[in-house]
Amino acid sequence: MNELLQKMMSRESIKVTSPLMPRLEDFTELLRDIWQRRWITNNGEYHRLLEQALADYLKVPYVSLFTNGTLPLITALQALHITGEVITTPYSFVATTHALWWNGIKPVFVDVDPANGCLDPTKIEAAITPKTTAIMPVHVYGNPCDTKAIQEIADRHGLRVIYDAAHAFGVTVGGESILKAGDMSTLSFHATKVFSTVEGGAMIMHDETTKRHIDQLKNFGFAGETEVVAPGINSKMDELRAAFGLLNLQQVDAAIASRRCVAEAYREGLKETKGLTFWNDLSGVRHNYGYFPIFVNAAKYGMTRDELYFHLREQGIYGRRYFYPLISTFSPYRDLESARPENLPVATRMADEVICLPMHHELSEGDVQKVIDVVCRT
Numbered sequence: 001m002n003e004l005l006q007k008m009m010s011r012e013s014i015k016v017t018s019p020l021m022p023r024l025e026d027f028t029e030l031l032r033d034i035w036q037r038r039w040i041t042n043n044g045e046y047h048r049l050l051e052q053a054l055a056d057y058l059k060v061p062y063v064s065l066f067t068n069g070t071l072p073l074i075t076a077l078q079a080l081h082i083t084g085e086v087i088t089t090p091y092s093f094v095a096t097t098h099a100l101w102w103n104g105i106k107p108v109f110v111d112v113d114p115a116n117g118c119l120d121p122t123k124i125e126a127a128i129t130p131k132t133t134a135i136m137p138v139h140v141y142g143n144p145c146d147t148k149a150i151q152e153i154a155d156r157h158g159l160r161v162i163y164d165a166a167h168a169f170g171v172t173v174g175g176e177s178i179l180k181a182g183d184m185s186t187l188s189f190h191a192t193k194v195f196s197t198v199e200g201g202a203m204i205m206h207d208e209t210t211k212r213h214i215d216q217l218k219n220f221g222f223a224g225e226t227e228v229v230a231p232g233i234n235s236k237m238d239e240l241r242a243a244f245g246l247l248n249l250q251q252v253d254a255a256i257a258s259r260r261c262v263a264e265a266y267r268e269g270l271k272e273t274k275g276l277t278f279w280n281d282l283s284g285v286r287h288n289y290g291y292f293p294i295f296v297n298a299a300k301y302g303m304t305r306d307e308l309y310f311h312l313r314e315q316g317i318y319g320r321r322y323f324y325p326l327i328s329t330f331s332p333y334r335d336l337e338s339a340r341p342e343n344l345p346v347a348t349r350m351a352d353e354v355i356c357l358p359m360h361h362e363l364s365e366g367d368v369q370k371v372i373d374v375v376c377r378t
């Protein structure tokens with residue numbers, strides 16, 4: 001084992017994230033049941049139970065489970081026959097833009113709003129061309145996009161809206177699920193997310209016809225035994241993961257409550273530190289505290305973001321430069337006209353200044369205090 005790996009695995013180090021996992025005994029019990037049923041994939045009992053439980057928990061009418069959070073993005077674009085150009089954000093995980101690329105769609109990057117890191121609605125219209133067919137925003141860090149302004153623009157120009165809601169599990173605005181916005185929303189249940197099925201994801205839709213069509217698309221396009229209605233994909237969640245998710249759903253509220261305590265402690269501990277900024281809870285929003293990003297102003301803080309990142313690592317604290325580099329700077333995308341840094345000043349600055357501090361449900365008060373002490377350099 002190399003030295004870095006050894007440090008990362010050691011118990012004294014503070015991990016940036018930790019997966020939400022059911023108690024082993026509880027999972028074993030469900031595994032035993034699955035073994036007895038001998039039905040391990042293809043819309044089994046646990047699959048159906050988890051879709052229903054998620055619809056209830058998230059307060060949305062329809063959920064379709066997927067094997068990860070990238071395939072529902074790709075499938076949503078297929079289902080809505082999106083072509084040409086799609087307006088999207090560079091400040092996200094690469095999967096957002098890759099989903100467009102895999103559909104032969106040209107991504108058009110638009111800058112973000114410094115108030116929440118999400119697509120800036122005031123800059124969308126200038127990027128619309130006759131080829132634009134949709135907008136694909138991201139509720140980044142679970143911060144809700146300005147869904148009303150985005151929908152108004154979409155309606156004015158006849159565009160579809162697909163939200164990458166990978167970070168927005170359980171987020172509500174004024175008591176309403178953020179997942180109700182737009183034509184469709186997608187979730188990721190990857191191990192690093194607030195709610196996890198190991199690997200997994202879902203699509204949220206608003207009507208039964210769409211739900212049926214999506215269920216066909218994720219199963220090769222099959223409609224019954226002998227008919228195929230579309231060139232579908234295989235993205236079915238298996239019974240083992242569905243069972244894992246069902247158990248995790250019972251403890252996700254407690255996990256979010258723990259994360260909230262961590263966020264509050266960070267805010268209290270870091271509020272006097274010059275050169276650091278972070279967001280407070282937005283009014284009327286139920287956050288899920290999936291991430292705790294801070295932004296480092298090197299001149300005022302006396303250290304660059306990268307210097308702080310490596311300084312933390314030396315102390316056994318693993319932060320994440322998330323989202324750096326910007327998607328628009330990766331080689332498949334950097335030659336696009338809209339990828340020029342001059343077009344994306346806010347996102348470019350955020351990517352240079354951001355560091356996500358350790359954030360998960362198992363951080364102890366001592367861990368959090370250690371992070372604060374190192375970041376404050378006290």
Ligand SMILES: *Cc1c(COP(=O)(O)O)cnc(C)c1O
Pocket residue numbers: 068069070071092093095096138164166167188189190199200201
């Ligand atoms: C995690 C993530 C995805 C992809 O999800 P997977 O389940 O890893 O495929 C997509 N978009 C964003 C913003 C993400 O953070």
